[in-house]
Amino acid sequence: MASQRGEGETTTTPAEPADRERARAIPEAAVARLAVYLRVLSGMADQGVTAVSSEELSQAAGVNAAKLRKDLSYIGSYGTRGVGYDVEVLVSHIERILGLTRNHSVAVVGIGNLGHALANYGGFPGRGFPVTALFDVDEDLVGIPVGGIPVSHIDDITAVCLEREVSIGVIATPPPAAQSVCDRLVSAGVQCILNFAPVVLQVPDNVEVRKVDLAVEMQILSFHVARRADEAASVSVGNNGLGVDGMVIRP
Amino acid sequence: MASQRGEGETTTTPAEPADRERARAIPEAAVARLAVYLRVLSGMADQGVTAVSSEELSQAAGVNAAKLRKDLSYIGSYGTRGVGYDVEVLVSHIERILGLTRNHSVAVVGIGNLGHALANYGGFPGRGFPVTALFDVDEDLVGIPVGGIPVSHIDDITAVCLEREVSIGVIATPPPAAQSVCDRLVSAGVQCILNFAPVVLQVPDNVEVRKVDLAVEMQILSFHVARRADEAASVSVGNNGLGVDGMVIRP
DNA sequence: CCGACTTTGTGCATGCGTTCACAAGCGGTA
DNA sequence: TACCGCTTGTGAACGCATGCACAAAGTCGG
Known part of the structure; x- marks a missing residue:
């Protein structure tokens, strides 16, 4: 697929x-x-x-x-x-x-730490992406304005997205909720999704997903740290084929 | 370079x-x-x-x-x-x-909305990346604990990074401060940087930079929205070479 | 012990993206 | 107007990554 x-x-x-x-x-x-x-x-x-x-x-x-x-x-x-x-x-x-002559209405789902940060960016850096809808499961959050927009309940996602013509959905939920949220966004007609949850989303072919994965970024950096350490070790110690992995810390 | x-x-x-x-x-x-x-x-x-x-x-x-x-x-x-x-x-x-048998100490610079979110991730998803230092210019923030770690002043960055053996620096500052912060991290011996600021960082060859750019991600999605709209238009209206751009909204 | 079935590991071809190198084109100058 | 120097735009070569297809290697049942 x-x-x-x-x-x-x-x-x-x-x-x-x-x-x-x-x-x-x-x-x-x-x-x-x-x-x-x-x-x-x-x-x-x-x-x-x-x-x-x-x-x-x-x-x-x-x-x-x-x-x-x-x-x-x-x-x-x-x-x-x-x-x-x-x-x-x-x-x-x-x-x-890039299609920036037209405004793209953005919905943020999941108003936790990250969701707050995203909502408060206020129209996203480099304008042209007004955040017009916020969603969360937490009833206590519903109605509270974040970055000027009141939070809606996630069950209203279809109606609200259609009404406000949301063209880009941002998923900032915990991992277990991500796929379900994604499905709801898709059925609300959203065709572009930016996913911050560390989950591989399954979507129909006509939907575009981009992923921002903090853990993966960190691990790529970790790989380079390790590579550097290894190179340094093999230069100073010489190629004994063993190196720093002698002191393995098992997970 | x-x-x-x-x-x-x-x-x-x-x-x-x-x-x-x-x-x-x-x-x-x-x-x-x-x-x-x-x-x-x-x-x-x-x-x-x-x-x-x-x-x-x-x-x-x-x-x-x-x-x-x-x-x-x-x-x-x-x-x-x-x-x-x-x-x-x-x-x-x-x-x-991936070098995850060793812990990689992480420092977050810039405790705004995003910095807060990052600090509160608490050791980053998928553990192995303990956040051990937070920095900001704002004197009022210094000493206040965020996600369990007290914020240090950015002027102490070198000392603190060396002391806590920071191996990965995360830049979550406003764009104008990013290069300066980057330089300080580098001179503190940090060789891996994760940059959230929408700025192209200049670093020496021995430093690895990865970039997470919200605006770019949004604009890539925007491009796909536009491409879809164009395809739909050319299918239904036909190739008149003009299309939806007739109603341009100048920025 | 042997044969049939399953799944890995990989050589090879294909396609995409990057880089090089240079012709084409434009402004400035005499 | 004709020449000169500069910078763009791009054809072509190269290199990396992806996907295919199959041999190698193992398990399981008889």
């Missing part, structure tokens, strides 16, 4: 003038970077910068200059050879491609 | 018995999945499951079975053909590879 991509039918249209077709072809990784470029560019615009070269922008975004140019080429050719890019122009084109 | 990989010297050692050399070869993407497998396996162990096949485990983890076996092959051959994997054995081997 979850094959993500649509089937064949790629070479059916002979010539594409619209960038709608283009959008389909942008690699996921490039989309993530476009969002970063957008933030950097917005910061530059705020400081009165009007033009920027791929070299400058790529350094500020922490990527290779060639990669940046290729990423921008996915959304069209909006630079001037010999000069660079107009900041304003680039900003508005990236916003258009 | 930030070339990530070490230089050549790969084929210098003729035969490698140690899995230290193996660790270096594990693809980053596979490491992330190993962490997921570990969580699923831990859950199974808690439910008394003792053996599992690659098919079952891969379904629970939401990945392809072949990919799972390849991932596991990176850390060695610990399955039994015709039977499957012993859950306990697999858990302990993944923990060893």
